[in-house]
Amino acid sequence: MAQPTGGKKPVLKTIIYGVVSVALYAAAFTHANTLTELFSRGSFWAAGPILTVFVFSYAHGTFASNLWSCLGVVARPRAAKRSAARPQARATINA
Amino acid sequence: METLLLDTSKFIELNFQAVGFLFIVGFIGGLVSGFIGSGGAFVLTPGMMSLGVPGTVAVASNMCHKFPKALVGAIKRFRYGQVDIKLGLITAASAGVGVQIGIMIQRAILDRWGQAGSDLYVSLSFVAVLVIVGGYIMMDAVKCARCGGEERPSSLALRLQKIELWPMITFKTSGLRISLWFTIPVGLATGMLAATIAVGGFIGVPGMIYVVGASSLVASASELVVAFIMGMAGTVNWAMHGMVDIRLVLIILAGSLLGVQLGAIGTTYVREHMIKSVMATIMLIVAVSRAIAVPKYLVKLGIMDVSEGALSIMGSVSFAFMCLALGVGSVIILGAMWKGRRVEVPSRA
Numbered sequence: 001m002a003q004p005t006g007g008k009k010p011v012l013k014t015i016i017y018g019v020v021s022v023a024l025y026a027a028a029f030t031h032a033n034t035l036t037e038l039f040s041r042g043s044f045w046a047a048g049p050i051l052t053v054f055v056f057s058y059a060h061g062t063f064a065s066n067l068w069s070c071l072g073v074v075a076r077p078r079a080a081k082r083s084a085a086r087p088q089a090r091a092t093i094n095a
Numbered sequence: 096m097e098t099l100l101l102d103t104s105k106f107i108e109l110n111f112q113a114v115g116f117l118f119i120v121g122f123i124g125g126l127v128s129g130f131i132g133s134g135g136a137f138v139l140t141p142g143m144m145s146l147g148v149p150g151t152v153a154v155a156s157n158m159c160h161k162f163p164k165a166l167v168g169a170i171k172r173f174r175y176g177q178v179d180i181k182l183g184l185i186t187a188a189s190a191g192v193g194v195q196i197g198i199m200i201q202r203a204i205l206d207r208w209g210q211a212g213s214d215l216y217v218s219l220s221f222v223a224v225l226v227i228v229g230g231y232i233m234m235d236a237v238k239c240a241r242c243g244g245e246e247r248p249s250s251l252a253l254r255l256q257k258i259e260l261w262p263m264i265t266f267k268t269s270g271l272r273i274s275l276w277f278t279i280p281v282g283l284a285t286g287m288l289a290a291t292i293a294v295g296g297f298i299g300v301p302g303m304i305y306v307v308g309a310s311s312l313v314a315s316a317s318e319l320v321v322a323f324i325m326g327m328a329g330t331v332n333w334a335m336h337g338m339v340d341i342r343l344v345l346i347i348l349a350g351s352l353l354g355v356q357l358g359a360i361g362t363t364y365v366r367e368h369m370i371k372s373v374m375a376t377i378m379l380i381v382a383v384s385r386a387i388a389v390p391k392y393l394v395k396l397g398i399m400d401v402s403e404g405a406l407s408i409m410g411s412v413s414f415a416f417m418c419l420a421l422g423v424g425s426v427i428i429l430g431a432m433w434k435g436r437r438v439e440v441p442s443r444a
Contacts, residue, residue, distance in 0.1 A: 025345065032342050036106055042337030049159055049339040050330060056348055057163035064353045065171070068360065075175055075363040076439060 010066045017063035024059055028052070106340050107147045114346055116142065120418075121160070121350030123425045128351070129168045129358020130428050131374045132318030133296020135351070136161065137381055138417045140293060143343060145414065154293065155333030156340045160347040162326030164355050169319035171359040177312045179268035183320025185275070186282040186299060190325055193286020193295075201290065211395030218392060221292045221385035228301050229378030235305075236371035246367040252308030269309040269317075281306050282321075289325060296322065297378055304371075311370040312362060361428050364435030369427070377424040384416030 028035060039048040068074070107113070120142055124135020136157050143153035172178050205213045239246055248256075248271075260274035281302030289295030296318045303314035333339055362370065391406050393399035401409075 025349070028345055029342070035341050037102075039334070039339055039341050040102070040105065040337040042335050045337065046331055046334035049334050049341050049344065050327070052341060053159060053163045053344060053348060056345060057167055057352065060349060061163075061167040061352045061356070064167075064356050067353070068356055073357065073360055075360050076435070 009070045009072075011070055014063060014066040014070050017059055017066060021056075021060040021063045024056055028056075105149060105152055105338075106342075109342060109346075113146050116146070117343060117346045118350040120421070121347035122354040123350075123421050124347075125164055125168075125351030125354025125356075126358040126361075126428060127354075127373070127377065127421060127424045128164060128319070128322070129171070129355035130315070130361050131296070131358075131370055131377070131424075132300050132315035133294055133322060134377060134424065135421065136293050138421050139347065141414055141417060148340065148343065151333075151338050152340050152343075155330070155336075155338035156343040156347075157293075158326050158329045158333060159339045159341075159344045160351060162323050162330055163348065164351045165319045165322035165326055167352055168355040168359050169316065169323055171356055172316040172319065172362065175316075175359070175363055176268065177316035177362065178320060179266050179309065179313050179317045180320060181264070182266045182269055182278070182303065182307065182309060182313070183317040184324070185264070185278050186285060186303065186317070187321045187324035189279045189282025190286035190289065190295060190299070190321055191328065193283035193288075194290045194325070195286075196283065197287040197290025200287070208396070211392050215389065215392035215396060217291055218385045218389050220288075222382050222389070224288060224292070225297065225378040225382035225385070228297065229375045229382060231305075232301055232371050233375035233379065236368045236375055239368035239371065240366075246310055248308040249305045251305060255306065256308055266307075266309070269307070269313045271308050273307055278307055285321065286325070295325065297374075300374060311367040315362070315370050315374075358428060361432040364439070365428075365431040369431045373424050373427050373431075376427060377420045380416055380420035380423060384413045384420065387413040387416065 035048070035052075039045055039052075117139075120135070120139055124139055127134035139157045139160075140150075140153045143156065144150055148156070169178055169183075173180075201213060201216075204216045208215075252271075252273075255277045256271055256273045258274060258277075260276055262275050263272055264275050264278070265272045281299065284302060285295040285299035288298045299321055300311075300314045300318050303309045303317060304311055307314075309317065330339065387409050390399055390401050390409060394401050394406060
């Protein structure tokens with residue numbers, strides 16, 4: 001799983017997105033009751049939880065990806081570039 | 096701003112233990128989802144309910160964390176060339192119809208036999224599907240492992256691919272060409288199972304492998320596209336009714352986004368039969384868990400007589416087996432990744 005990587009580790013990116021993630025979580029849980037009450041109103045408020053999870057997924061997802069890279073947990077390069085066999089071209093007659 | 100009090104009939108007060116439990120299960124569920132394309136929901140939903148979350152809020156909150164997790168996993172695996180977007184989209188479209196059929200069946204059973212009948216139907220469906228499909232996958236995985244881990248398309252898929260029935264569709268990433276009419280049943284069954292037991296991937300992934308003919312890697316990765324679309328549609332529906340508890344969602348998401356990426360990375364280290372092995376192992380253990388829960392519903396229907404104490408123990412054992420399924424799955428994944436790494440490092444030296 002973890003393996004030494006020759007490339008540069010994205011330490012700065014991890015720290016930036018980590019700070020952004022922590023800030024987002026802190027903001028959300030500071031106003032947790034308000035958010036929960038608003039999002040439980042339904043109807044057009046349905047956009048609230050959906051937009052929230054997209055924002056969190058972007059920030060925290062990028063942080064998580066970079067964190068694993070920093071820890072040396074990266075995809076096996078050979079497999080990462082692997083492509084599936086393409087279907088054979090079908091014989092056609094150009095009449 | 097005025098502090099608003101939570102409606103305690105819908106939203107629970109969170110403590111440190113609940114947060115820790117949701118984060119850890121989110122991480123392990125994410126790890127399994129990133130690797131086999133689905134999983135986690137079967138522990139998270141009852142897990143939230145055991146914390147006191149009402150069933151509908153647990154289902155809605157689970158769904159709301161599932162679709163962004165699936166999106167992140169799908170993007171990661173797309174970068175590895177494993178996602179067949181067309182296959183995922185077609186399966187998701189037919190799964191949408193399957194969900195509606197599944198809901199209609201559920202409603203008919205609910206009207207005819209009540210809540211206990213509906214619960215019994217769900218549990219029996221769980222046990223039947225998981226034992227039959229999980230057993231078949233396990234046999235195939237063992238056969239595949241004995242033959243050196245090389246995966247070959249099933250004879251059924253090869254036969255279906257030879258039938259020229261309009262419209263024929265080429266799936267480039269999967270490297271196959273098959274009639275649309277053979278992909279639709281896979282999507283329908285996925286949707287019906289998702290509407291019944293909330294884990295459509297237990298049919299979707301094997302369907303894509305054994306009926307359509309995709310590899311385990313492509314099928315499990317494309318299932319993440321299906322999970323994203325279905326999860327998002329489901330979330331819109333639940334959120335319109337105000338059933339999502341955003342606090343639970345964000346806690347689970349914190350763990351699952353870490354897990355799903357690890358699971359996705361793991362697929363690049365293992366042989367393809369490992370995906371089948373993990374999926375089959377989880378399915379068979381979950382089947383045991385659901386089988387243990389069946390007597391509770393038989394008692395409610397007056398078919399069986401078991402003491403309250405025994406039923407309570409059975410409920411706890413059933414939940415423990417669910418957790419065991421997820422735990423065993425994650426241990427196999429991490430073990431296989433570790434083994435893959437040990438093979439990789441000397442080869443680089």
